[in-house]
Amino acid sequence: MVAARVAAIEDRRGEGTMASPVRAAVQDIKRLRTISSVLTRHGFSAVARRAGLGRFVGDGGLSRGEDAFEEVEGVEELIGADRSEAAVRFRRVLEDLGPTFVKLGQVLSTRPDLVPKEFLEELRKLQDAVSPMPMEAIRRQVESSLGATLEELFESFEEKPLAAASIGQVHRARLPDGTAVVVKVQRVGVGEQIRSDLDLLYYLARFLEATVEEIELYSPTAIVQEFERAILAELDFRQEARNVQEFGRNFAEVPQVSVPHVYEELTTSEVMTMEFVQAGKLASVEGGSELADTVLHNLLDAMVKMVLYDGFFHGDPHPGNIMVREDGSLIFIDFGLVGRLSSRQQDDLIGLILNVLTGDVDAIARALLEMGDPVGRVNLREFRADVERVRNKYISATVGDFDVSQFIQEVMDAAQYHRIRLNPNYAVLVKTAATIEGIMRRLKPDLDVMAIGLPYARDLALKKYSARKLAQSALSAAVGVSSFVTKVPQQLDQVLMDLEGGNLTVTVRNASLDQLGEVLNTLGTRLFLGVIASGLAVVAAMLLRPFDTEIFGVSVLLILGILAALSATTLFWWSLGWHVAASRKGKKLRLGPLMRLLRRE
Known part of the structure; x- marks a missing residue:
């Protein structure tokens, strides 16, 4: 109902x-x-x-x-x-x-x-x-979204929120059957303001x-x-509910990791109802303790599975979004921000990790180029040199001093310097990795990043270079070669036929020649306007001659003509100087981007 x-x-x-x-x-x-x-x-x-x-x-x-x-x-x-x-x-x-x-x-x-x-x-x-919403606003939002009164929907509903944020706030409640739940309610009017x-x-x-x-x-x-x-x-709580359910399916066979159950019948775009989980906060786990060691390994196992096996990971795993049970098992909450990686992106990422561990600078540079989106031409030699500089800086660091987040940051700085844009999916992953590293170092202050990562690296190498994976790659390559061999003769035959029939056209582009037409068009326009202006000036002088008057024996028309000529000369030299300066800087006036301001695609 x-x-x-x-x-x-x-x-x-x-x-x-x-x-x-x-x-x-x-x-x-x-x-x-x-x-x-x-x-x-x-x-x-x-x-x-x-x-x-x-x-x-x-x-x-x-x-x-x-x-x-x-x-x-x-x-x-x-x-x-x-x-x-x-x-x-x-x-x-x-x-x-x-x-x-x-x-x-x-x-x-x-x-x-x-x-x-x-x-x-x-x-x-x-x-x-932010300041929490008053209970009256919460009641209106819940009742209008779920189509029933608060008393019909819940046995009890706590007025004081567990947490309040810019998008919404969370309240504890009980269902009519006594089940403890939490209800996430979106702020009234926040959607309109955001749009x-x-x-x-x-x-x-x-x-x-x-x-x-x-x-x-x-x-x-x-x-x-x-x-x-x-x-x-994030404004659509139904999407977050779907994220929670997908994460739960991925970890259904992993008892050390879980998520709260979502009550779909009490979830809309503005209200989400979930199971209340009785567990402690990750921040309350004492660093260096036996529990901290268990939590660390469970967390690392979960992140590796999320990123490199499932291709679907929590985008904001800070301590407030991870809860811990007494046995060290983890409960992830708040799936408003998630990241996804395709199979190809997972393979590229695994290759990059292995290249970093083996110290292959050329492979690291090539992997970053493939994972990113270069804006223009990239000088591979200079980029490789910058990557090698960063690698040498950190590879010589002691175990305790090796800062993975800082290493990633400097590699990203090098990519930015060489005008390589990072795919947004990788960008979310970089933030996630930095957050997880911070949590791990708090749980284990003397963390040996390399030692703890090597077992995972061996598993990743087996995953990337397994017999099945290599067989799939070989089969894919064979299919590609077969298609190439089949199509090339047909395409060559078509080219020869076009050449014989005189239908083959070769286009040669030259940046200077491409700009020549624009330059000639500009000069022609200016010359035309100059001729028109000169003609209008002569005609105006002839027509206004009978109406001329004198001041102190000097023709008013002559004075106006001299002032106009001086103004035109000044404008001409200013325009010419601006044009030359802009040409040296490579700047051009383009109307296209300005016109795009008037529309939103």
């Missing part, structure tokens, strides 16, 4: 209502004004000017005309000389702007290939902790791409798209 009412409510919500465009525009302008004000308050007024916020919301002198974009060219002028201090200010900006931007910061904290380490450290401190903020983020991202040339590597629009997918999935 409850499930039927829930389905009816979901169907009605799917119809929705169209918000007033004028009202939405006013709200967006107010939000832009707020963003501009917060940036300025925390010392990022230069960033606000560069992003064009001042000119669009008229905020406190931020708009300074066209020259505003040329005032700040370097990073220091934008954020200040001290990056660590700027990172703290940036974190406070995100916290002041609310849940959408806090979540954006948390997503960025998973991208060491894009974000400097000073900012990564601060972004990882972002917390969702509105997403529109603004798309606008800001496209504006930056259209006006800041050096932003190409970071691809702000792609980052916002990735963030949109993550946060909209």
Whole structure:
């Protein structure tokens, strides 16, 4: 009965209502004004000017005309000389702007290939902790989502939440049969606010791409798209429920790892009901104890299985999301952020791990190139040299000093320097690995990373180079070769027929020649406009001659003509100088990116 009412409510919500465009525009302008004000308050007024916020919301002198974009060219002028201090200010900006931007910061904290380490450290401190919603709002949300009164749904429902975050909060309750559960309730109106903020983020991202040339590597629009997918999935509690169930199926045969049971009939996009698990917190486990050793091995076994065997892993395994029973078994909770790896990505990752352990620098560099997305040509020799430098730095470190997270961070820095973008799935994994390493070092302060990792490396090598795997690879290669051998004669025959019939066309491209047409078009347009302007000036002089007057014996038309000529000459030399300077910098005015600001795909 409850499930039927829930389905009816979901169907009605799917119809929705169209918000007033004028009202939405006013709200967006107010939000832009707020963003501009917060940036300025925390010392990022230069960033606000560069992003064009001042000119669009008229905020406190931020708009300074066209020259505003040329005032700040370097990073220091934008954020200040001290990056660590700027990172703290940036974190406070995100916290002041609310849940959408806090979540954006948390997503960025998973991208060491894009974000400097000073900012990564601060972004990882972002917390969702907010004031809890009043019980009246909780009651309305639960009853409207589940289609029944709180008393009909639950025997008891605690008013004080177990935890409160930016998206929702969690309450203890009991079902009518006495079963203890926890109920996760989404904040009222948070979805509407997040979707509105997403529109603004798309606008800001496209504006930056259209006006800041050096932003190409970071691809702000792609980052916002990735963030949109993550946060909209987190807004739908049904997706989180599916993640919990998939994780449970993967570990059904592993007694040391489990997840809470999800009550589907009491779960909607805004409310999720799960089993209440009686267990302690991971943070309460004493480091160096026998229990800590058991927890460490269970945790490492679970992570290896998640990442390298299942290809589906918890994206935020901090101590608050892992609970521990007395026997050391683990319970994972909060599956709002998860990561996935394809079979190919798993093989690439296994190969990279083995290459790092064996010290094959060439293989490491090639593996990173295959796992990433290079923006333009990469100098493999220089990239290899940087990878070797990082490897040599850490391979000589003592066991206790070997910092896996720092090693990964420096490799990511090298990839970023050489304009290699990391796949988002790997980016989430990097953050997960850093979190797990921190937990492991707390559980075992004298942790020997290499010694504890070697048994897993042997298993991974057997997995990657097993007879079955090699047979599958050989079969796949044989099929590819067979297809190649079969198709090549046909394709060569087609090429010869086209050549004989005169239908074969060879196109040669040259960057300078491709630009020649644009240059000639520009020059022709300017010459045409110059001729038209000269003709209009002569005709105007002839027509206005009968109406000429004199001041102190000097023709007014002559004075105006001289002033116009001086203005035109000044404008000409300024335009020519700007054109030459822009050509030297390789900058061109492109209308395409500007036009994309007007639409969201």
